[in-house]
Amino acid sequence: MNLQTMIDKLQLSVLTEPREFSSITPRGGYTSDLLSCVMAGAKNNNIWVTLQAHMNIVAVAAMLEVAAVIITENAQPDEATIAKANEQGVILLSTPQASYEVCGTLWDMNLR
């Protein structure tokens, strides 16, 4: 399943530059708001679901090379964070839903 399908199904807002999302196929996901846990638990090409929206999620996402970050409950990263994400090739997506719901939907979509 590609990232575009997830964006459509979850009605995610794309915060970073548009990309060819249909050519990105994430594998599995991880959710936590504790950055060290993410560092230990998230894998390359995962979807990372988090409530955190500050600058440091970009470094974590870039280090781990996650496929995309879904920021939940409408938490808004500032412009500098979005700029840095664009610079590092990190995809930031946003949703009003809570992490629990987002993960549930992704699980149902068979992102496991």
Add this chain to the structure above:
Amino acid sequence: MDPIRPPTEQEKFGRHRPLTDRDAHEINRVEELSYDLKIHEVMASNVITTPPNVPISEVLELLRINRISGVPVMDGETLVGIISLEDIVRALQNNELEKPVHRYMTSDLVTVHTHDSIVEAIRTFTEQGLGRLPVVDENNKLKGIITKGDITRGILLAVQRDYKEEEVRRYRVSHLFEDIISDRTTLVLRYNIKAGDFNHGGNASGNIKRALLRLGADSQLARRCGIAAYEAEMNLIIHTNDGGILKLEVEPHKITISTADNGPGIEDIQKVLQPGYSTATEKVREMGFGAGMGLVNIQKCVDTMEIDSTLGKGTKLTMYIAVPAETLNSNKGTS
């Protein structure tokens, strides 16, 4: 005449574009190339043409022999039209294959210029629904012909070229250790980390990871080192009085990552090694730091970790990662 195909000289175009690891996986790269690549770089320049007054059946034969689906129509030096299989099918339906080309050719010509970006051609293809476009120079002289296939091939070649350049660069760097003869060669990278500088948190460790990839480390090794360096870097930002130094030392057989700071020092080292133990402030925890997992993560990523700390003086954290044989092209390598 030669059949229409992209010129093989394409490989000769000198292009200098470094390709990052990430770029290689990005479709963005193709978008960028569609602006950078010029039409004359991908078009076929040995164009088969036909005069306007020959019978259509001759063109059909020309297309068949050369396995192409359309040719420009030239009246002497002047481009007057283009005739494709579609036009020929129309003639066939009317049983007029022996009529001259100009009766069925498309004379309402859409052309592109040699020095336009290929994005222009892509746009024209999409807007006009055409299969091929004659390419003309500034004097409106026919210089070539371009199809969607030429564009795809041109982009693929350019991506491949970028990739090769990056490979060569990486190869050169990774031979650093072979080319420099000493009893012990060490590459040292130092980063000054400021206390409380969350905005730049992760920059140094990101650079460390990239440097290791450049040096030929596999992604697994670079990732382990990157995560360990990240946790160490964040510790300097979160916990120190006035920052510290993050240092990467690369040797052919071993990578050492270390930090040194001037305090405050750790009161009980056994405690900080317990998963979940943290002295971070509430504010820092809200950002998702201070999970008490930093050193635990480091221990998972490195082979050996040493902490030397004196309360009131400072902390030295040293991490060692063994490099699998030949990863960084040691002197004992196969070459």
